[in-house]
Amino acid sequence: MIILETRNLKYTYPDGTVAIQDLNIEIMKGKKIAFVGQNGSGKSTLFLLLNGTLKPSQGEILFRGVPFKYDSKSLREIRKSIGIVFQNSDDQIFAPTVFQDVAFGPSNLGYSKEKINTCVQLALEQVGLSRFKDKPPHHLSGGQKKRVAIAGVMAMEPEVIILDEPLSNLDPVSADEIMDLINEFNHFGSTIIISTHDVDLAYRWADYVFLMSNSRIIGQGTPVEVFKDSELLKKAGLKQPTTLEIYHEIERRGLAYGRHSPKTIPELVNTLKPLELMWVEVPPGVKEGDNLNLGVMYGEYATQSPYEAINATVLHIHSDGRAVVELKRKGIKAGGILLYDTENYSLPEIKQILKKGEITFVGAMGKKSKILAEQDGIQLDVTSGVIDKSILMALCGKRCLILTAGGMVDHALKRIKEYVEKSGIEFTVGVVNREEDCQWLKESRSSPETLKI
Amino acid sequence: MTNILDDYALISPLRHRNNWLKLAIVLFGLLAGVSSRSPIPPFFIALCMSFATVTFGKAPLSLYVKLLLAPMGFAVIGVFIIAFFSGTGPELLSFELLGYPLSVRADGFELALLVLARSISGMCCLYFLALTTPMIELFAVLKASRLPESFIELSMLIYRYIFVFLDIALSIKYAQTVRLGYSSFRRSIRSLGMLGSTLFVRSWEQGDKLFLAMNSRCYDGKMALFEVHRPVRAPEMLLTSAYFLLTLALLYLTKNASIV
Numbered sequence: 215m216i217i218l219e220t221r222n223l224k225y226t227y228p229d230g231t232v233a234i235q236d237l238n239i240e241i242m243k244g245k246k247i248a249f250v251g252q253n254g255s256g257k258s259t260l261f262l263l264l265n266g267t268l269k270p271s272q273g274e275i276l277f278r279g280v281p282f283k284y285d286s287k288s289l290r291e292i293r294k295s296i297g298i299v300f301q302n303s304d305d306q307i308f309a310p311t312v313f314q315d316v317a318f319g320p321s322n323l324g325y326s327k328e329k330i331n332t333c334v335q336l337a338l339e340q341v342g343l344s345r346f347k348d349k350p351p352h353h354l355s356g357g358q359k360k361r362v363a364i365a366g367v368m369a370m371e372p373e374v375i376i377l378d379e380p381l382s383n384l385d386p387v388s389a390d391e392i393m394d395l396i397n398e399f400n401h402f403g404s405t406i407i408i409s410t411h412d413v414d415l416a417y418r419w420a421d422y423v424f425l426m427s428n429s430r431i432i433g434q435g436t437p438v439e440v441f442k443d444s445e446l447l448k449k450a451g452l453k454q455p456t457t458l459e460i461y462h463e464i465e466r467r468g469l470a471y472g473r474h475s476p477k478t479i480p481e482l483v484n485t486l487k488p489l490e491l492m493w494v495e496v497p498p499g500v501k502e503g504d505n506l507n508l509g510v511m512y513g514e515y516a517t518q519s520p521y522e523a524i525n526a527t528v529l530h531i532h533s534d535g536r537a538v539v540e541l542k543r544k545g546i547k548a549g550g551i552l553l554y555d556t557e558n559y560s561l562p563e564i565k566q567i568l569k570k571g572e573i574t575f576v577g578a579m580g581k582k583s584k585i586l587a588e589q590d591g592i593q594l595d596v597t598s599g600v601i602d603k604s605i606l607m608a609l610c611g612k613r614c615l616i617l618t619a620g621g622m623v624d625h626a627l628k629r630i631k632e633y634v635e636k637s638g639i640e641f642t643v644g645v646v647n648r649e650e651d652c653q654w655l656k657e658s659r660s661s662p663e664t665l666k667i
Numbered sequence: 668m669t670n671i672l673d674d675y676a677l678i679s680p681l682r683h684r685n686n687w688l689k690l691a692i693v694l695f696g697l698l699a700g701v702s703s704r705s706p707i708p709p710f711f712i713a714l715c716m717s718f719a720t721v722t723f724g725k726a727p728l729s730l731y732v733k734l735l736l737a738p739m740g741f742a743v744i745g746v747f748i749i750a751f752f753s754g755t756g757p758e759l760l761s762f763e764l765l766g767y768p769l770s771v772r773a774d775g776f777e778l779a780l781l782v783l784a785r786s787i788s789g790m791c792c793l794y795f796l797a798l799t800t801p802m803i804e805l806f807a808v809l810k811a812s813r814l815p816e817s818f819i820e821l822s823m824l825i826y827r828y829i830f831v832f833l834d835i836a837l838s839i840k841y842a843q844t845v846r847l848g849y850s851s852f853r854r855s856i857r858s859l860g861m862l863g864s865t866l867f868v869r870s871w872e873q874g875d876k877l878f879l880a881m882n883s884r885c886y887d888g889k890m891a892l893f894e895v896h897r898p899v900r901a902p903e904m905l906l907t908s909a910y911f912l913l914t915l916a917l918l919y920l921t922k923n924a925s926i927v
Contacts, residue, residue, distance in 0.1 A: 352830035
């Protein structure tokens with residue numbers, strides 16, 4: 215469903231500078247959208263147009279198929295539904311305390327005192343700043359200010375959240391926390407629109423990318439489509455995402471094959487498989503192009519995980535009954551990743567899981583879970599880029615536990631399952647303290663051969 | 668990051684007590700100190716307030732002493748002048764300085780002590796307020812005192828942006844210093860002028876951005892203020908009453924007493 219749409223949008227600043235022209239975009243509900251372009255390409259102006267702050271010189275903007283009207287009542291509705299987080303948090307936070315700032319939006323919507331209170335508490339809890347509610351903003355760090363700004367918008371429960379350069383001036387850990395937050399909101403159904411000139415971020419995060427240059431859209435599509443086109447990128451004044459660039463170099467040197475577009479480091483690592491050929495004796499009747507099942511191998515024959523199911527495609531049959539085959543390995547039981555929902559948190563349970571599940575690697579996602587872990591002295595091995603690092607550890611046969619809460623559990627589960635599906639390397643994924651029980655605690659003792667491949 | 672009084676007030680445990688109670692204590696102290704005829708009650712008030720600020724309010728002692736010393740300097744000079752140049756009655760002390768006869772008389776001495784005591788008690792009362800009640804707590808008090816809404820909203824915005832502009836000013840000053848903007852007197856004047864004008868332009872721009880930010884969150888001309896409800900607890904009430912009663916008793920007892 216299209217939630218936001220522009221038709222022939224044009225905006226000229228009072229001094230005659232054209233900031234936006236011929237802009238036709240459609241934004242789908244519930245997606246993660248990135249506008250990528252150089253500084254001054256018109257992203258910020260576009261966002262002010264989408265929020266109803268600026269009025270287009272030409273064309274129109276439609277929200278849920280209804281054109282924007284610019285009387286104060288309609289604008290209120292639009293601004294309630296489309297929240298915007300500015301690039302510089304100091305521009306956005308103006309109240310003397312964190313609580314008052316977050317409460318500003320809800321109180322303007324005419325909520326009752328109790329409702330405002332619950333809204334604000336909830337928003338602050340989500341961004342992990344409940345303890346800071348009576349602090350003045352000048353006592354907060356950059357990342358905290360950014361989270362206050364986001365909470366201020368979240369408290370109004372918008373359907374679309376627009377973030378202008380959300381990660382500018384943030385250290386990597388704070389940046390990761392902000393992205394976690396954004397992903398969580400997206401998981402709960404909010405449409406997220408960000409602007410950035412960080413191609414790596416847009417490439418790995420977005421569902422759909424708009425490339426902007428000189429106040430126009432010069433390209434759009436899924437990140438894989440858009441960032442493959444290096445001519446287009448050059449036109450936009452951008453470069454290719456690092457993972458993609460590395461992959462192309464590796465491919466050119468023949469160390470990887472398959473025309474992938476790896477987005478994350480685990481995916482990139484997974485492409486590092488040269489064509490593996492082998493002489494095997496084949497039974498008569500096998501033709502070129504057939505698939506052979508070579509069974510399960512272990513020990514020195516299994517190169518990527520303790521046990522591997524190996525299939526082979528016959529490429530060429532020699533006259534003496536031997537054939538050249540291309541091997542396809544599929545790992546069975548590498549490590550595993552276990553998710554723990556900290557919403558139903560109990561320390562003894564975690565301790566038991568750590569011990570019984572032979573977990574060697576623990577990570578936490580989301581501010582709340584990190585604070586919990588810190589309080590109870592759970593040693594965290596990783597707090598940023600948790601999913602990727604856990605996948606890498608699982609590939610090396612380690613067992614990982616990720617502490618996280620709410621929507622991020624599903625988000626993580628989805629990401630990891632996607633990886634398993636795409637890579638074909640199997641490892642267990644599960645949520646411990648939910649209805650469906652932990653799988654691997656049961657399966658760990660059964661032999662891998664009995665598993666169905 | 669504690670470099671202004673407000674920062675100390677923000678971390679003070681007394682911040683989370685009832686604002687009205689604190690205000691009442693301060694007002695009472697000021698009035699009682701000023702209306703006392705003898706220096707004893709003001710000294711008593713100063714002692715109590717200092718004790719409360721440092722012990723309950725957890726203000727660092729060294730900071731507190733430093734803070735007191737600054738206005739004390741002025742007070743002491745004034746007190747000397749009063750002691751030497753006013754009053755009648757028996758001479759307590761007299762000597763000659765460069766041929767001028769100087770003497771301290773009983774009346775003058777009494778008056779000087781009273782002035783000193785009153786000014787110290789006043790300062791201690793105000794420091795108690797300044798070190799335990801940050802500005803952000805006072806907005807609710809301002810509102811309850813029926814000041815115009817727009818005045819309160821403005822003061823809230825001003826409070827917030829003082830710190831934003833302080834940051835900007837400091838970074839501009841730094842940028843100027845590293846490029847030798849303050850190497851001579853003439854250059855300093857020039858640089859300072861540039862700093863001022865840049866700051867003015869920045870604050871203008873910031874005003875625009877502020878309006879934008881408020882509008883994008885449905886600003887409708889009113890900024891709500893949320894007062895945290897903090898009931899006065901029994902121990903606080905008891906302690907305050909005891910302090911009030913003691914001070915009043917002292918006031919009564921020292922009504923006609925003189926020190927000298």
